[in-house]
Amino acid sequence: MAGRTTAAKRYAQAIAAIARTDNTWEQWRQDLAVVQEALQNPDLRLTLESPRITAERKKALLDETLGNRVAPATKNLLTVIGRRGRFNLFADVAVWFDDIADRALDVRRHTVTSAVPLTDQQRQRLLRQLSEDGGQVVLSERVDPALIGGFVVRHEDLIHDYSIRTRLETLRERLN
């Protein structure tokens, strides 16, 4: 699970500031994804996190691995992170950056969990309702039969619970 380290947040804020001036949000997002993918390789990862390998050596290694797939600014970020021995924070930086980018671009990510898959009509209605507050709504869907009926919408740390399960639970609490 991606962590939420405060140190990583500072890096994310720094690159977000660059993205804001250059309007390169999507570029950064892609680059971070590319680097993340490259870091899936355990050998590369361990080498980069190892304190016994010099910064120059790491830089060379990254150049070789990433080639021209990322922007020069991203390489600079990696160099800075590498110089400070913070490669273990990289996943967290990406998580924070996504958050900041969403807020800057006014993208609102909602997760809807329903007992049965949504029909097209239901999806349209839900999107319409959620878009009322403005912003670009992105909906990701999940199915969880344990809800019994109804659905649960989550946006950041707010949950609107319209599920039958929760209603039954409330009923049980009241009866106790």
Add this chain to the structure above:
Amino acid sequence: MGIRSEDIVRALQDQIQNLDQPVRTTNVGTVIEVGDGIARVYGLSQAMSSELLEFPAPPSKPGEPPQPPTLGMALNLEEDAVGAIILGEYAHINEGAEVRTTGRIAQVPVGDALLGRVVSPVGEPLDGKGPITTTEFRPLEIVAPGVIKRQEVRQPLQTGIKAIDTMIPIGRGQRELIIGDRQTGKTAIIVDTIINQTRQKTGIVCIYVAIGQKEAKVAQLVRTLEEAGAMQNSIVVVAGAADPAALQYMAPYAGTAMGEYYRDSGRDAFIAYDDLSKHAWAYRQVSLLLRRPPGREAYPGDVFYLHSRLLERSAKLSADLGGGSLTAFPVIETQLGDISTYIPTNVISITDGQIFLVNDLFYAGIRPAISVGLSVSRVGGSAQLRPTRAVAGRLRLDMARFRELAAFAQFGSDLDRATQQQLTRGQRLQELLKQPQYSPVPIEEQILMVFAGITGRMDNVAVEDVARFEREAVQFFRTTHPEIFERFLTERQESTGRLNAELEAALNAAFDEFEQRVWAADSQTAAAAG
């Protein structure tokens, strides 16, 4: 407890009618760090300070109903995360677990249903006597009543302990610190005070808050109270030594909330915090784990406020608000009699006086081991009954002179008559102030005996006969002169620092009668028998 069918129907009806509304909007977060009774939770952007949080429930055993969710309390509201204390077991909470807000500020059940019960700081029963059903809840933290809502302390709270009621009087609404080393009788004073409320039928509800104590000691105390019949108007709040520091931190606030219910409904309550040094330790632990900066002796910066806001809630309310009161006896345990360390000095400065218990006195057989010189009550004097105040002034003075002379007299035997006389008087007074445990003395008997002591009626009684003299005198007055006891309790004359002349004459006449008719005869039989 059965559920009536109409209740179910009504609840269902209610539920069906409310079906159109979104049932619940909650704020959620994810645990990023957990351990030592503390959790850091990412998210929860709308959590309030000291709001209750719901952590996942502990796994239920097969065949048993699911357990209720584990509760926590938000203490640190940070930029992206919330630092929370977990109230109870936390072994089943993992990194990544979901946490929800409840919208409720930490609260405890209050009311008469708690009387006679032993409860945890969250109000759950610990005595196996079944569930506690109350309708009223009160938040743990309330701002103490302000100046307008109070009045001065004016009614006495009798502890039944001679040395306290006469020389260090306590008024209802007062905060009196009990301070001393371990094993000097701090808890004994509290137990006697609770027992005295039942014996004298004062109607004062007593709350005993045990913080970080051995469970065995608390069990013993509860048994003592039960045997004395005092449990029926008492509540015992326990956060034992094995309970998480978070619960120990909450315990005094929970007890105070229960006491405030009585204070605010115009009744009188008494609360003892046993003890606040352990409370400060628990708070230090919680604070350090929450990464709050440490200060002196590693206590956090707000350790003074921790106790001052707690003790400020003990008050005597104004007549408009019903005139209820909450009297507090915080306890502080000192190390080697040192009262000048951080926490003791803090609490001394917050309270309205202190009762200082001393090891040396305790082992010299002077029990309760109250150091008369170092103990004070800054407000209780005005609450004393008039006759008590009249006799107690002389008592303090005589005892002070006695202590001074006793130290001095050890060096030589060549003492003048006046000095010897004062020593004789002092020895008898000291003997008179001794008192066995669990035997509180009614105030009228205290006044009578102190009067006998300071007027020299016991100067000719041998020191070992003082207890017998007391017993017989009290019995004589109870049977032959009950009107004098009655007058002690009803005397309203403005104090001139002296007893009403007429009352004094009546007392002297009655004592003369006692000495001639009872004491002289008894002493003869005693001497003949000896």
